[in-house]
Amino acid sequence: MTANPGPSRLSLAARDHLWMPFTRYSPYYDHGVEVPVIVRGEGAYVWDEQGRRYLDGLSGLFTVQVGHGRSEIADAMAEQARELAFFPVWSYAHPTAIELAERLASAAPGNLERVFFTSGGGEAVESAWKLAKQYFRLTGRPTKHKVISRSVAYHGTPQGALSITGIPGAKEPFEPLVPSTIRVPNTNLYRAPEHLRDDEKAFGRWAADRIGEAIEFEGPDTVAAVFLEPVQNSGGCFTPPPGYLERVREICDEYDVLLVADETITAFGRIGDTFAMGRFGVTPDIITCAKGMTSGYAPMGAMIAGEHLFEPFRDGTNAFLHGFTWAGHPVGAAAALANLDIFEREGINEHVREHEEDFRRTLERLLDLPIVGDVRGAGYFMAVELVQDKATRETLNTEQAERVLRGYLSTALYDHGLYCRADDRGDPVVQLSPPLISDQTQFDEIEQILRATLTEAGNLL
């Protein structure tokens, strides 16, 4: 028998020097848990430093749409770095940022023509709120500044985006945050008020009308924007009920409030279209996006605004007083363009639309397990909700969530060769978001690993 060699040098250095976001360190220091070190990726799979293979069930962090190891994206980035590694887009421009802005504008719905680049999703959300505020000031409605967002929604960690976020536990250490954000219900049908559970349309109408009610309550002349994800990630892939987004659009129009679709996750094929709002057929005033824009090959985000929001910035001395050094980075933009080329050449959106039902049906097989209460989502963006009692939908209590989700499931999934996320920011869910090139082979692999680990998790309740 060979002795366990123990943590590698890299793993120990990660523990001692790499401060990992949202990460508890006590398992590493007190319980000998090793920081996993991932060294290589190809297609839908990644490998650790011991050479073990894992299915990337979360596309990194909802980013690696076209899969790992695409040398054409790497080549485009290298070529751009040799040609022009950096130049800002502050009153100057360079070809890759221009071309990318043009391409994103033409893919975005309606009149969303103005692309403001950021380095990620949280910065895009910040930018959208600041644009909404400055826009209303410039157009003679300076008191419109508040934001309405949905419960349990995650919109990022900068203080403005965190203030818009609807997860109390993530905000509490940093209070007081930016004031003037208000929460309304999300579209979790599984947890809908009982009288609405069997009527998705009525539930959607009810949930949308809560937004109108909140605007009335706060005073329409104080509310600037509603932020929502077309399919909400946190809490586990809440899809919009039929008519919901249309009704929200109607309410925003009625009260002169901007609709901001936070598509940080849902854009770039995750729901089978470049923008999910395009697929759902509702045009927001602003889209925020990031992650899949470069398939994760470079950090890049954007706020894409309607032409009407740009209008006041054409005049006189006006300028949007906001920006980031890395905005429109030439190498990031080159990665994004190469990524979008792959989308077109390989029909990535079409592939997702063709296989999304297979993905859903494969995961729905898990509904025979007592611990699986619900399987939901859209496109390649699915969640499996865990319950302690399927009949009453009773969720795991805090002790069970800690013991089963954190104590067992997170590690067990990985040990079985599946990288994904067991999350309890809302009710406990396992989130699955594989690279968009995945097909039945990966769906089956995900189902088999989940079946083994969730069966054991059920025994541990």
Ligand SMILES: Cc1ncc(COP(=O)(O)O)c(C=O)c1O
């Ligand atoms: C909907 C949504 N908005 C914003 C963010 C923040 O993005 P970033 O981490 O790139 O700042 C995320 C990140 O997961 C997200 O899912």
